[in-house]
Structures are given as C-alpha cells and as structure tokens.
Amino acid sequence: MATVNAKIVPHQKKDDGTWNVKITVSHKSQTKYIDTSSFVDKAYLDSKGKLKKAFVDKHFSTKLTEYRDALTALGSKVKFMTCEDVKSFLKNLDAKDDIIDLFSKFDERIQEYRSKGREGQAKNILSVINHLRDFTGQQSFDITHLTTGFLYEFKRYLESPKVIVRNNNNGGYTKPQERRGINANTQIIYFGIISNLVKDLRKRYNNQSIGHTPVPNPFENFDSIKPVKTKRRILEISMILDLLNYKPVGKMETVTRDLFMLSFYLCGMNPVDMFAYLTNPKMTGGFEYARTKIKNRRIIDGGVTNVLIPECAQVLIEKHAGTIQRDYRNIESLHSIFRYGWKRIRAKLGFNVSMYYGRHSFATIARKLCGISKDDVSFALNHKFALDVTDIYAEPNWEIVHHVQKTVIDRVFSELEEKEVA
Structure with missing residues (x-):
C-alpha cells in the first residue's frame, strides 16, 4: 500500500537555514517527493531532526488525509502503479482546480513557432485563435468546455458571413x-x-492509467469535414507568355509580375524564400537554400534544394535582389503589394493568376508538355514524397533539378520564339 507523510530532506538545507517541507510518497520500496510552499527552520524539528508532530497535524493533516483517502479509493489499481505513477496521481489531485486555458496554449504555440521562424504556421494559428475569441467573446477559454457540440457551433460560425475587427x-x-x-x-x-493542439495537451496533462483526463477529446465524435475540389492554379503556356510580354504600369505591377516570373524560372520558389535568400544582385551560377515553409519539419533534408540562375532569372535578380528587402519591411508588406499588383494585372489580362500559379504551372508544363517523370518533377519542387530512406545516406543529385528547370524554361522560350515568328 502506498503511504504519504510530511517530511524534510536533511541534506537539502538552504543557505538561510531552512528546509522545504515535502510530501513523501512511498510505494514498492521507492520514495518520491512532492514539494510544498512551506519552509521551516530548526525550531520546527524535534531532537531527531524530524518535523514536530504538532506542526504536521496543524498544517498538513488535511492534505495528508485527502491524499490517503484518494489512495484508498483507488483500491486494487494502486498495485499496478509505480511510485512515480502514485506521485503523478496525487499531484493531479491538486491540479484539478487549475483551469487549462486553451487560448493561452494557442498563444504559447504561436510564440514557439515564431521563435523557430515558422511564421506561416504561426499566422494560421493566429487566425484560428482570433476566430475563437470572436465566437466566444472571451479572451480565455476553459478547455473542459471544448465539447463536440462546441466544435459544431464553431463550424457554423465559420461558415457564416461576419464582420471582424482586428488589432x-x-x-x-x-x-x-x-x-x-x-x-x-x-x-x-x-x-x-x-486537433493537433488538443492531442499535444492530452499527452501532456492526461494520465489514463490513473483516470486523470482534464483535457477532453471532442474530436472523437466530430464528423470530419469533406474537402471541396478547388480550382486548379495552372496557367496555359500561352498565359505564361502573356505575363512575360506584359508591360507593367507602376512599381506594384512591376514587382508583382517580375517576382512571378522569377519564381517560375527558379522551380516555383516561394516569395518568402526570395525575400530571405535573394539579397545579392550579383548572384550567379546557382544557389542552395532551405525552403522556409518546411525547413523545420523535414528531418531527412531540412527542405534544402538547389537551383540554377539562368540568364532570364539573372536579369530579374539584378533588378530586385536587395531592393525588395530595402523597400518592404517584411514579407507581409510584400504580399500586400502582390494583392494590389495582381488585381490590376488580372483585370488587364483577363485571367486569374497569383504567385501560387507559378509553382503549379511550372510542374504542369514539366510533366505534361516536357514529358518529365513525376518523380523528377516532385524532386525539382522539393516535395516530401519524392524522398525515400535512401536519401538519408545519398547525396542529392541536383543535376536532376537543373535538368527539369532548364527543360521547362527552354520550352517556354521556344514557344515565345514561335509566337514572335508567327
């Protein structure tokens, strides 16, 4: 049977001559300690160096009785628990009155992601917490209120038109x-x-073996949402040529069009990576970089890829590398320029296009028009499923990426020449 008592640990005397009073948990020939907020000096110790009974009775009898009653209520379960399990069980009794604030846990995760440079994921979480705060009208939220019914109500809220105000x-x-x-x-x-945060919190706070489950699982009976097929973000090669030949009006259109073409030439390089890595207008040959979106999630390769700098890209790098970092405070400011630039360009060209279309169109041209294998296209785009266990040991063959890149660019300029001749 597990036992509990209030004691001090003699060799843990502090510099001020006091000891912390600890609850000792003894079970199966092991002893663990639970710290308390009480400190005593030698006046509270008897001649044997133990806490005086009067002190224990006055200050700890209620807590010890609570612990002993709880252990008795466990019955035969305690036989299958380690001493550490018993300690966790008793500590969780004290934590039952502590509210786990879901919103503060989201805020902590946002800070964690930002500290790791995962700004995209942090922004997605910020969107979720903003909607949750709007929906509940609260700045904090007890996680025990996160029920399946709450999730359905929140889903209906998300589906509805709304008016929002943000900081x-x-x-x-x-x-x-x-x-x-x-x-x-x-x-x-x-x-x-x-769901991901709830899973992590359940691992952190719940202990099924002792029946301590302060974090619920509202997703257990929540029907998964069926995805809707989105419009394909793909441009015909003729549309790529229209963008290539387009004469931008003003700085917004120029930056938007030029960085789109630069992304296309560099195997669908994302704007956040251009902002981070294209800082030197004299860059030549090629360069290697770790994709911001995935570099902290890809264990095998860290999201590293390697691309050539063809002549068509060199012209744009000389024009914009270092300049966009000087003119725009951060990637969000650059995205604001894209929104205005694309709005004007779309109106003049008559088709939908955004930065994402460059990456998707590059892949489609490589696969369908150039006949490049799906695996090589995936490798050029730095997709995870293009990797396997062998890639842990073997050096990547960047010539594959360079071949895909050169083949797609040659196809585009070949069609441009045919169009000009016609």
Whole structure:
C-alpha cells in the first residue's frame, strides 16, 4: 500500500537555514517527493531532526488525509502503479482546480513557432485563435468546455458571413471588415490546428492509467469535414507568355509580375524564400537554400534544394535582389503589394493568376508538355514524397533539378520564339 507523510530532506538545507517541507510518497520500496510552499527552520524539528508532530497535524493533516483517502479509493489499481505513477496521481489531485486555458496554449504555440521562424504556421494559428475569441467573446477559454457540440457551433460560425475587427500595428483597431463564410478546405486547416493542439495537451496533462483526463477529446465524435475540389492554379503556356510580354504600369505591377516570373524560372520558389535568400544582385551560377515553409519539419533534408540562375532569372535578380528587402519591411508588406499588383494585372489580362500559379504551372508544363517523370518533377519542387530512406545516406543529385528547370524554361522560350515568328 502506498503511504504519504510530511517530511524534510536533511541534506537539502538552504543557505538561510531552512528546509522545504515535502510530501513523501512511498510505494514498492521507492520514495518520491512532492514539494510544498512551506519552509521551516530548526525550531520546527524535534531532537531527531524530524518535523514536530504538532506542526504536521496543524498544517498538513488535511492534505495528508485527502491524499490517503484518494489512495484508498483507488483500491486494487494502486498495485499496478509505480511510485512515480502514485506521485503523478496525487499531484493531479491538486491540479484539478487549475483551469487549462486553451487560448493561452494557442498563444504559447504561436510564440514557439515564431521563435523557430515558422511564421506561416504561426499566422494560421493566429487566425484560428482570433476566430475563437470572436465566437466566444472571451479572451480565455476553459478547455473542459471544448465539447463536440462546441466544435459544431464553431463550424457554423465559420461558415457564416461576419464582420471582424482586428488589432493593428499601431496599438489600435482596424475598421470593421465584412468577411464571407470560410470554405470547407480552410475549415479543415483550422480544425486540424485545434486537433493537433488538443492531442499535444492530452499527452501532456492526461494520465489514463490513473483516470486523470482534464483535457477532453471532442474530436472523437466530430464528423470530419469533406474537402471541396478547388480550382486548379495552372496557367496555359500561352498565359505564361502573356505575363512575360506584359508591360507593367507602376512599381506594384512591376514587382508583382517580375517576382512571378522569377519564381517560375527558379522551380516555383516561394516569395518568402526570395525575400530571405535573394539579397545579392550579383548572384550567379546557382544557389542552395532551405525552403522556409518546411525547413523545420523535414528531418531527412531540412527542405534544402538547389537551383540554377539562368540568364532570364539573372536579369530579374539584378533588378530586385536587395531592393525588395530595402523597400518592404517584411514579407507581409510584400504580399500586400502582390494583392494590389495582381488585381490590376488580372483585370488587364483577363485571367486569374497569383504567385501560387507559378509553382503549379511550372510542374504542369514539366510533366505534361516536357514529358518529365513525376518523380523528377516532385524532386525539382522539393516535395516530401519524392524522398525515400535512401536519401538519408545519398547525396542529392541536383543535376536532376537543373535538368527539369532548364527543360521547362527552354520550352517556354521556344514557344515565345514561335509566337514572335508567327
């Protein structure tokens, strides 16, 4: 049977001559300690160096009785518990009154991701917590209220049109903005973020073996959201040529069009990586970089890829490398330019296009028009499923990426020449 008592550990005397009073947990010939907030000096010790009975009775009898009653209630379960299990069980009794604030846990995760440079994931979590705070009208949220019913109500809220107000960078608030309901695919991302945090919190706080489950599992009976097929973000090669021949008007259009073409030439390089790595206008030959989106998640290769700098890209690098970092405070500022630039360019060209279209179109041209294998296209795009266990040991063959890159660019300029001749 496990036993508990209040004691001091003689050799843990502090510099001020006091000892911390600890609850000792003894079970199966082992002893563990639970710290308390009480400290005593030698006046509270008897001649044997132990806590005086009167002190224990006055200050710890209630807590010891609570612990002993709880251990008795466990019955035969205690036989299958280690001493550490018993200690955790007793500590969890004290924690039952402590509220686990879901919102603060989200805030902690945002800070964690930002400290690791995972700004994209941090922004997604921030969107979720903003919607949750809007929905509940609260700044904190007891996780025990996160029920399956709550999730369905939150889903209905996300689907509905709404007016939102957010904090701005000046310490004030934005103007009220009307927003459409959030589509199913974005909802899948949002609920996935909530589910992942709940899983982590359940691992951290729950102990099924002793019946301590302060974090519920609301997703157990929550029907998964069915994804909706999205419009394909692919441009015909003729549209790529239209963009290539487009004469931008003003700085916004110029930066938007040029960085789109640069992304296309560099195997679909994302703007966040251009902002991070294209800082030297004199870059030549080629360069290796770790993709910001995945570098902290890819154990095998760290998201590293290697691309050539063809002549068509060199011209744009000389024009914009270092300049975009000087002109725009961060990647968010650059994305704001893209929004305005694309709005104007789309209106003039008559088709939908955004930065994402460059990466998707590069892949489609490589696969369908150039006949490059799916594996090689995936490798050029630095997709995870293009890797296998062998890649842990073997040096990557960047010539494959360079071949895909050169083949796609040659195809585009070949069609451009044919168009000009015609």
